[in-house]
Each structure stands twice: as C-alpha cells, then as structure tokens.
Amino acid sequence: MARCRTKGGKRMKQMKISEAVVRRLPIYLQFLNELNKREVQTVSSQDLGQRLDLNPAQIRKDLAYFGEFGRKGIGYDVVYLIEKIRQILKLNQTLHVALVGAGNLGHALCNYNMYMNDNMKIMAVFDALPSKIGTHINSLTVRPMQDLKQLVDEHNIRIGIITVPAVEAQNVANQLVEAGVEGILNFAPVILKVPEEVRIHHADFTRELLSLAYYLDYEGEESL
Amino acid sequence: MARCRTKGGKRMKQMKISEAVVRRLPIYLQFLNELNKREVQTVSSQDLGQRLDLNPAQIRKDLAYFGEFGRKGIGYDVVYLIEKIRQILKLNQTLHVALVGAGNLGHALCNYNMYMNDNMKIMAVFDALPSKIGTHINSLTVRPMQDLKQLVDEHNIRIGIITVPAVEAQNVANQLVEAGVEGILNFAPVILKVPEEVRIHHADFTRELLSLAYYLDYEGEESL
DNA sequence: TAGATTGTTAATCGATTAACAATC
DNA sequence: TAGATTGTTAATCGATTAACAATC
Missing domain, CATH: 1.10.10.10 (Winged helix-like DNA-binding domain superfamily/Winged helix DNA-binding domain)
Structure with missing residues (x-):
C-alpha cells in the first residue's frame, strides 16, 4: 500500500x-x-x-x-x-493502542508509554483478573475484558498489544480481533492465529534469545 | 557453525x-x-x-x-x-545470563525467569542507580556495575540482556563486552556498536510497533 | 499394495549489491 | 571544474518453492 x-x-x-x-x-x-x-x-x-x-x-x-x-x-x-x-510509517497521526495484560511487562510498556514515540498512545489497559481491575497504571485505570469492544470503538483504537501469559494469548487475540483492531503486537511466547486481514507482529523475546544462543561459540564441542 | x-x-x-x-x-x-x-x-x-x-x-x-x-x-x-x-540451539546446557537494568522491564524478564526455558538462567542483575542496588528481584540481589566483570567470570555468564534507558545502552554494551559476554540481547531503542565477535540481537519493541503501523490500512488517504 | 511424506535437486523468485549516468 | 553522492539499471547472490524419487 x-x-x-x-x-x-x-x-x-x-x-x-x-x-x-x-x-x-x-x-x-x-x-x-x-x-x-x-x-x-x-x-x-x-x-x-x-x-x-x-x-x-x-x-x-x-x-x-x-x-x-x-x-x-x-x-x-x-x-x-x-x-x-x-x-x-504513518506516524503523523497518533495511533491509538490498547494493552491487554496488566502484569509486569504491561507495566513496563505503559511506563514507556512510547515516550519517544509521541505518535502512539496507549488509550486503555485491560486485564482478566478481578484483583487487577480498577488499579491504576500511571493515569490509566485497568479495565475488565468486557469493556474491550466499547473502548476500542470509543477511542478509535487500531492496535492491540498482548502481554498476557501464553495460555491466554490466543483467547485475547480473538477478542481483540472481534473488537476490531487492525494490528496486534504479541509478546506472549506462542504462535497466534488471526484472520489474514489483521496484521500480527511478534515481540517474543524468547525467540530472540534462542536464536542468539545458536550463535554462541561452542565450548564443549558436541556432536548431534 | x-x-x-x-x-x-x-x-x-x-x-x-x-x-x-x-x-x-x-x-x-x-x-x-x-x-x-x-x-x-x-x-x-x-x-x-x-x-x-x-x-x-x-x-x-x-x-x-x-x-x-x-x-x-x-x-x-x-x-x-x-x-x-x-x-x-544448544539448549541442553544451561546458558547463564546477566541482566543490566533493574527497571520495570528488567523486573518483567526476571519474573519470566525464562520459566519456559529451563535452559537459560538469569544469574545476576545489575543497575547503575545506588537506590536500586541491594534491592531484591525474586531471589537475586541487584548489584552495582563494578561487580559485572567479576560475576560474569564467576558464573560463566555468556549472554547479557540490556534493559536500561536508551542513552545508557551503548555504555552498558561496552561494559558487557569488556566483561566477556559472547552475546547481547538489547531491549533499548538504539543501535549499538559491538565488536563483530560479539553477537547482538535486538528485542526493541518500538521497531516492531513502527513497522506494524506501516501495514495498517489507510483511513485518511494522504499523499506524500 | 496404495497412500503419505520425507529429503533433495532443480526451477523460480526476490532481495542485495555493483556500477554508473545524472547532477549538486 | 573536480569530487561527492544520489537514483536506478543490471548483475549477482541467496532464499523459497515445486517436483519427485525413495521409502515407510
């Protein structure tokens, strides 16, 4: 395009x-x-x-x-x-983002709040755990998953970030797609299936780490 | 190889x-x-x-x-x-890892502690901030940067993970190289220069997010 | 046996690099 | 003008895919 x-x-x-x-x-x-x-x-x-x-x-x-x-x-x-x-890269419009998973990684990303990317803004944070809902991350209040669709519409959210545990990631991806996001950035270490009109990028650091391991020099030369 | x-x-x-x-x-x-x-x-x-x-x-x-x-x-x-x-991928040996930067992201990675990768273990966490030093992340105590070389040697650490702010990342990379790591996983949104014998991988999610933005469908058709 | 699926060679496709005319 | 550096075409290189003999 x-x-x-x-x-x-x-x-x-x-x-x-x-x-x-x-x-x-x-x-x-x-x-x-x-x-x-x-x-x-x-x-x-x-x-x-x-x-x-x-x-x-x-x-x-x-x-x-x-x-x-x-x-x-x-x-x-x-x-x-x-x-x-x-x-x-269409960075002149502010892209609205939803983050799902208010755990440690989610916090980290909110704090970033794209500080160097004035062009992307996390508009809402979601979590499935009742204990998390209502807590605050910076100026945002953690919302329950039921509010997802409404807030995506309301804030014109186009990108979803997944920072939930691996087992829940596919489920969350489905809900994000359902809510109408156009792109997903997935941090969970699983392969997700989404409709082809939704773009998905992986930020799964375990992959990076594993491929990095491949390039380390051998020490104890082992045969396959 | x-x-x-x-x-x-x-x-x-x-x-x-x-x-x-x-x-x-x-x-x-x-x-x-x-x-x-x-x-x-x-x-x-x-x-x-x-x-x-x-x-x-x-x-x-x-x-x-x-x-x-x-x-x-x-x-x-x-x-x-x-x-x-x-x-x-040489995952049958346990790879020892040092993490530099005990901020939010560093915490997140420690908690992961490669839970699904029994084969990688964060052996030590470092930070430059005096206020951070001595605090605990799970079972690890945050150490000052001066201890880096000693602990890398002591624990046979082969990989360094950088989760410090962008401005400090190159400096930290230099110290990791100096300490003798063979590979670096960089989370900071900067390009790092390291000697070519050191392998560097980037886990900079801002890149993923920006390239994702490119693929979103146009809404307000704008010309270049 | 017939059907399935590998490992591998050959064909295709696409991405990187070299080279150079255009021009600041 | 001479030197630098782009934009672009052509050449090269490498990665992906198709096809198929081998074989479970």
Whole structure:
C-alpha cells in the first residue's frame, strides 16, 4: 500500500514494498533521530551504511521506493528524511493502542508509554483478573475484558498489544480481533492465529534469545 | 557453525546456515512443545506449515540442514524433533545470563525467569542507580556495575540482556563486552556498536510497533 | 499394495549489491 | 571544474518453492 512515483512524477499506488524494506525503516528513523539530536544536518547513504552495518546501495534503494529524498552530491537532509519516513510509517497521526495484560511487562510498556514515540498512545489497559481491575497504571485505570469492544470503538483504537501469559494469548487475540483492531503486537511466547486481514507482529523475546544462543561459540564441542 | 552430514553420513562442519533458517527454529520448537503438551506423537511438514503459515518444503529443508530427523511416509516424531532442535540451539546446557537494568522491564524478564526455558538462567542483575542496588528481584540481589566483570567470570555468564534507558545502552554494551559476554540481547531503542565477535540481537519493541503501523490500512488517504 | 511424506535437486523468485549516468 | 553522492539499471547472490524419487 505504498505510494511511489512514476518517472514523470505522477503518483502510483500499490507497488509492493518488501517486508525487509519496511523493517529497516524504523532503524533508519531511530538513527536519524539521534543525528538530529546531535544537530547533524546532512547524512549520506555511506554514513548510514557504515553506522548501521548495511550496504549504502541498499539504503538508497529502500528510500527510493518512496520518493526522491536525497540530493545528488550532497546526501540526505536529516530533518527532511525523518519527516518523510514518519509519513511513510504513518506516524503523523497518533495511533491509538490498547494493552491487554496488566502484569509486569504491561507495566513496563505503559511506563514507556512510547515516550519517544509521541505518535502512539496507549488509550486503555485491560486485564482478566478481578484483583487487577480498577488499579491504576500511571493515569490509566485497568479495565475488565468486557469493556474491550466499547473502548476500542470509543477511542478509535487500531492496535492491540498482548502481554498476557501464553495460555491466554490466543483467547485475547480473538477478542481483540472481534473488537476490531487492525494490528496486534504479541509478546506472549506462542504462535497466534488471526484472520489474514489483521496484521500480527511478534515481540517474543524468547525467540530472540534462542536464536542468539545458536550463535554462541561452542565450548564443549558436541556432536548431534 | 552447524554440523551437517555428507551423503555418506559423515559429519561435516561449517556449512553456512542462513539467519532466516536459524530464526525459524525457535518457532518450530515453540509449536512442537505445544504439540507435545497435547501428547501429539507425530507431525508432518504439511501440518507444521499450515499452522505456522510456512511452506512445508521450506520446513523440511530447514530441518534437513541439520540431519535426517523425519521418516518418509510418516512425518516427524515430536519428542525426537524437539530434542534435536534443542541440541541445535544448544539448549541442553544451561546458558547463564546477566541482566543490566533493574527497571520495570528488567523486573518483567526476571519474573519470566525464562520459566519456559529451563535452559537459560538469569544469574545476576545489575543497575547503575545506588537506590536500586541491594534491592531484591525474586531471589537475586541487584548489584552495582563494578561487580559485572567479576560475576560474569564467576558464573560463566555468556549472554547479557540490556534493559536500561536508551542513552545508557551503548555504555552498558561496552561494559558487557569488556566483561566477556559472547552475546547481547538489547531491549533499548538504539543501535549499538559491538565488536563483530560479539553477537547482538535486538528485542526493541518500538521497531516492531513502527513497522506494524506501516501495514495498517489507510483511513485518511494522504499523499506524500 | 496404495497412500503419505520425507529429503533433495532443480526451477523460480526476490532481495542485495555493483556500477554508473545524472547532477549538486 | 573536480569530487561527492544520489537514483536506478543490471548483475549477482541467496532464499523459497515445486517436483519427485525413495521409502515407510
């Protein structure tokens, strides 16, 4: 659902952008924000590539999918490129988020409250445990699951974050889908099934940890 | 650093396994564990593919990099395959982990204490804040950063987890490297530079959230 | 045996990288 | 102008998928 330009500059919708490209955009944005904070005005694909361990040609190509953001002989204007990437990722509208699971991890995420992402806002927190309901996390009151649909509608919530234990995650996902969210970020260590029109991303750190383990050097050389 | 077999069955070290393959192994393992809990004995690549939204041929190929784990006409024995994947990911040894950052997220991870991963154990927790030092998280006492190197040596800690604020993350990474960890799992929303012999994985949920935002359907069609 | 399913080779598809004209 | 760096095309590389013989 990206918009690109034909040679003539006319806009052309729907030119399939690969997932790999989309996943790099937040990385670019993160580093560009750092550069901006350091008041760096301009950056080349060379510089970016060096810092991010990516091929400069790849970076140029990634950005070129969405428009001509750079200047030949000069590089990219940091502020301008930040603005453009924010547009691509639709970060100029504030995205409303519901968080389900007021446990430790849920608390952590609320505290973050996307402090660096002014563009995403947790609007409501839910939990199934009666003991949790009514308690406060920052300025939010933990709500029972029955209120989910109503609050999703009311606050125009488009994303759900799942921070419940693994056994409940699928059930919660179903309820989020039912309530009408368009995307889910799942922290529980299980594979969830959702209708294909709902986008699901996994933030399951156990996966990261396990794949990390693979890359550790052998110590006690063992055979399979 | 994978071991494979030549046709004749002799072992052959070093046949480059792609990162994509390694990242799928934990997913297989996760689902196989579920099947095992449900006392399912056998599973086909067909079944797995359906459930995990992956191509069955891909799954067979992934597994075949490491050995012949299946039986033609039958499929894979769930228990046996779990065991094999655990070996590949080196989960049969208990991996010792240090966690730096006793904030909310650090607490959450300690509570997890890898409950489902008996194979990883957080051996020590560190923080820079004097107010945090000496406090307890479960059975662990929060230690000052000065103790890092000593405890890494003492407990044979091979992995460091970073859950400190973004601005401190690079500094902490440096200290972890200095202390001798082989891998780092970074939760802070920054790009870290580490020597190439140290493996670094990112569990930065803001990235996941931003790329998720990209895939939400447009509402107020805006042009770039 | 017939049906199912693996492991593996070959074909396809897609992503990364190199190279270079355009231009600041 | 000379040097730098983009946007983009072409070349390369690698990953996914299809197909099928082997075999349970």
